[in-house]
Amino acid sequence: MARSCLSIILAAGEGTRMKSSKSKVLHAVAGLEMIRHVARAARDAGSDRVGVVVGRDGEAVEAAVRQDIADVATYPQTERLGTAHAVLAARAGLAEGCDDVLVLFGDTPLIRPQTLARARAALADGAEICVVGFRPTNPTGYGRLIEADSELIAIREEKDASEAERAVDFCNAGVMAFAGARALDMLDAIGNDNAKGEYYLTDLVEIARRAGRSVKAIEADADEVLGVNSRLELAAVEALWQSARRRKAMLDGVTLMDPASVFFAHDTQIAADAFVEPNVVFGPGVTVAAGAVIHAFSHIEGAAIGEGASIGPFARLRPGTRLAENTKVGNFCEVKNAQFAAGAKVNHLSYVGDSIVGGKANIGAGTITCNYDGALKHVTEIGDGAFIGSNSALVAPVRIGHGAYIGTGSVVTEDVPDGALAIARGRQVTKPDRGRQITERNAAAKAKSAAKRPDPA
Known part of the structure; x- marks a missing residue:
């Protein structure tokens, strides 16, 4: 869309119902802060600039958005005098001019860029304002969108609505687009002659219509405009996000044995023909190639898993893990x-x-790489085809050569050449008949102790 666009994200609310030490919009859905979900939607809908109206944790909110949007500005709102007052906190950004203005909320992380693009398209077609509406299961409490002849003629709050208007189930989601050329003039025309003495963005509809301008409404899915005001609502939005992501994965050819028990992150990439067993959690930064099998109760974050790899059950892959094709990380392993x-x-x-583990190397059960000396991390190299016996400790920095063998129970502190066998443990000593003597001695001691106990009768 060859039109400039400023998105203003309102994120200054106190979020008291979250009962949190940090701003509400910094709480995550699918491992990504809510404010970043909204900013990405604005970006993907073609926004050139993003302004965020902030309250508490303003610097942290800006830092979060800046990870996705280079051209972001923050505008503090010290008083809470309504939605129009909040938008006008970004007066400096509005004064720079643009074709379109989008007003979004930092606590609606499911908003889709396609919906925002539709709102912008209405402006391109000549509308002065486009309001995003939805149809909730129960419209009680919501402002109704009153339409006539394909025009939005009013946003009627329930307390002010007639019986016929209250029967309307098309409700105001709060998200709005309006023409940038007259944005400041319209916003400055909003008054506060109401019971709360606040400035409401919804008044723009009446102002535009008095000026003979076109006002439109578009419909969004009810789920995508859900706001988050409490931990309960955060969990509900997370559940909606996960459900949609699971459905997409399965439609894309991924097998989920028990879909409801698998949790994805916002950036999980999983290829067709991957197979995921129950109770698997994907943290951020995971890619899974075709044919890989993720067994039950595994937790994976910051890892790349190659074709045909087998993970778990009960495996943990931490950031920086890179597994090539046909590799295996077995049960109760951490990488x-x-x-x-x-x-x-x-x-x-x-x-x-x-x-660094070479091709077809085998690391036996109970092996650990001792990579941390209390101050620094050190690297262990295991060559192609090397065999590490069970219950071994490889003390880094150390290199195990190609085709080398490490005897079971070894503590390896020095490099092992290619093809060598290293055994680093105490030599076994066998004392004939000593086991029988110990057994007899223990039995005699036990009998003597029992004889000293008083008779319970």
Whole structure:
């Protein structure tokens, strides 16, 4: 759309019902702050600039949005005198001029860029204002959008509505688009002659109509305009987001054995023919290639999983994990900041951190890489085809050569050459008959102790 656009995101609310030490809009849905969901929707709808009206945690809110939007400005709102008053906090941004202005809310993270683009298209077609509406299951309490001849003629608050108007189920979502050329003039014309003495953005409809301008309304899905004011509502929005993401994954060819128990992050990328068992959590930064199997109760974050890989059950992949094709991370294993070449595997009850693991290397059960010395992290290198015996400790920095063998129970502190066998443990000592002697001695001591106890009768 070859039109300039300023999006103003209202994020100054106190959010007292969240009972939180941080701003409401910094709480996350699918691992991404709500304000960032909204900012991304604005960006993807073609906004050139984004202004955020902030209250508490203004610097943190700006820093969050700046991760997605380079041209962002923040405008503090010190008083709460209504939605129009909040928009006018961004007067400096409005004064710079633009074709379109979008007004959004930082606590509606499910808003879709397609909906915002439709609102902008109404402006391009000649409307002065476009209001986004929705049809809730129960419209009680919402302002009604009253239409006639394809025009929005009024936004009627329920207390002011007639019986016929209260029967209307098309309600105001609060999201609005209006022409930038006359934005400041219209906003400055809004008065506060009402019971609360506040300045309401909805008054723009009446102002535009008095000026003979066209006002339109478009309909959005009720779910996408849900606002979050409490932890309960945050959980409800999370559930809606997850449900939609699971559906998309399955339609794209991913098998989810128990969809309701799988949780995605906002940026999870999972290819067709991947297979996900129940109770799997994907944190941010995960890619899963075709044919990979994620077994039950695994937690994955910041990891790239190659084709045909097998993960879990009960595996944890932490940031920096890079697994090539046909690799395996078995049950109760943890991998962090490690690269596995094709065919490498770590079986069960092991920790591999800050490591480079060669192709077809085998890391036995109970192995750990000792990567941290109390101050710094160090790298363990395991060569192609190396075999690490169970219950071994590899003390980094250390290199295990290609095709090398590490004897079970070893504590390896020095590099092992290619093809070598390293055994780093105490030599076994066997004392004939000593086991029987110990058994007899223990039995005699137990009998003596029992004889000293008083008879319970």
